[in-house]
Amino acid sequence: MYTAKMRELIKKVEATRPRRFGIQHPRMTPQEREEVLNQCHPDYKEEGFRNIRLGVNKGLKVPLELANLIEAKSRLDNVAIDLDHISYDVDVLIIGGGGAGASAALEAYNKGANVLITTKLRFGDANTMMAEGGIQAADKPEDSPSKHYMDVMGGGHYTNVPNLVNALVGDAPKAIKWLNDMGVMFDKQEDGTMVTTHGGGTSRKRMHAAADYTGAEIMRVLRDEVINKGIEVVDFSPAVEIILDQEGKAAGAVLYNLETQEYLIARAKTVIITTGGAGRLHYQGFPTSNHYGATADGLVLGYRAGAELAFADTIQYHPTGVAFPPQIFGALVTEKVRSLGATPLNIDGEQFVFHLETRDVEASAVIRECLVRDKGIDTPTGGKGVWLDSPLIEMIHGEGTIEKRLPGMLRMYKKFGIDMRKEPILVYPTLHYQNGGLLINESGQTKVENLYVAGEASGGVHGRNRLMGNSLLDIIVFGRRAGSHAGEKSKDVELKKLSLEHVKVYHQSLKENGVETDRVAPMMLPHYTHGREDHVKKERSEKLHA
């Protein structure tokens, strides 16, 4: 429910709506885009970053919170681990049970490999499940993989690794067909034509969707298929360290059973990290649209084992996170809301930016409107936001469109007394995606032999900025590529003696580089208290002064 003050402000939005309807706000020029990024994008704020003091990328600039995890001790410091006591012995070990992990598992299985998926929470608890908007693929006659390639490169500011982009766009239609043939219910017209829309920065309408449950629909089908194949999945058992063999090749992982608090050894011929992103590190204090488990564990494990980071200093802030109500603060308002025609407005009910700039530009424009131009709307909890004029969608596409195309969004707001069909919604950027990660090649391989990465934990595909709909695509394309390659490769791997020597060396290196710390990583689970300490402090001082 909006406050009385907010309802007053909504009247301005309603007053300008007829005048705005049907009028397209101009896109920014390349210079204007550059300017707003420099002025307002969190990636350009130097104080949010520092250079890491050890490891393969010593000196690399990464977000402070990630640097703290990289410059931290292993959970296995002072823990006796018997590497000969093997609990799981498989060909391919997949760490992470999201869309990339499931796709990798299915392809490795197809190669005849014995596969184990181990995951921190439940199988399917992943950002994949929450990807609402869609998945890109150039599968329509007016589109082509080359056009998709250009959109990806432009969106990533020409920094993307060309080989990876080539793989992404070239495999995209195959990825859609693979999912479709498994029974993923894409939105289609009666003749079978895919219903596709624009996303920020696309030159063709190539966003495929399953209402606004696209990721959920993909994840539940992939999960079902993995279970149907009889692939073993171990829940609530995050990996805390990669195990190498005596030659420095990846050969398994130490798992931690969150419930029995035991460490378990998983031995494997090839290892794939598919642990996803880092939103729960709350870079620069931002709220996040990410899953509870998104704590960058894979980056920490992989880096310690010797894999390189790439683009680790580029974070995607989704332009439209929930600014109000506070109960769902930071939750994602899918880009599809803008794809369908909703436009961002300031306190005067005026549009201040084209509604489908690339995400970094759009987010920066929202931040500028609120913090520089002071044209944002205050929220009762002391934050700011801008309107997203969702009722426009019903005017453009007809009544009932929101219920049909955005049922998840409609339900989420309804639960808190807001009807987005009739009232605009209040949004502010939210930490959404880790553009970079562990550097891979087109088969998902890292520099560490037999160690693969796929999905959000990997880096290079998206360069410095990812377009909407290319992350669901990424997890399918590179999950499959990594799984297939790792499955095949596992046939030629000869098992050697297992070793955690690299962890000792890492600890030594912490000392040598002057890092004195009690921090332990990976983080595994975030810790939230929702202001309890402040309440307790206040109560105590009130008692003292009573």
Next chain:
Amino acid sequence: MAKNEMVDIYILGKKYTVPSTLTIMDSMEYAGYQLTRGCGCRSGFCGACATIYRIKGEKELKVCLACQTKVEEGMYLTQLPFFPGDKKTYDMSQLKPTADTMMQLYPEIYSCIGCNSCTKGCPQELNVMQYIAYAQRGEFEKCAEESFDCVSCGICASRCPANITHYQVGLLARRLNGKYIAPETKHLKERVKEIQEGKYDSDLKELMKKNTDELKAIYNARDIEK
């Protein structure tokens, strides 16, 4: 401001005083829990946080997702972090989209006694009993549509006297619908064929060789579909 207003809630029977503005999930963390079970996407999509509660003094048991529901005074709550529902395994390529398939894999759906407990229990407000009825009749397109927003939280199955695992039935119906009933996409099939024939390889190879300035020039001159 309502910010400082506190309410008493009972987590697994134990009383905690928490701010009234919090969701159930946040209130558990405020109380001092670090969640492992019963917490997932925190956005209403994953079904990890199914919660059953009763308000003190009332009789009715209510259900919700902990991340999407505010606390209320006198809330007695417990979570349902896992439900041991039955999932059959199958080879999708061997199935037919007919009622016989359901009959073979999930015959218990025909024991539905029409009590509607599943529907009453659904935190997504889906008409669960209706989609089971569609499944019984082999009307998978309707079943798929009606069950589409399911988050597999398991509450429906936990309340079913006929031991139906509704969410698995809905999932099977959606997969049958997506694979066999939904119309085939010709442009997709054609594009995949073209890619396999290498139609775009030379274009992409050219683009991969371009430097940043050349790419910029192409990018800024793109024609953009209306």
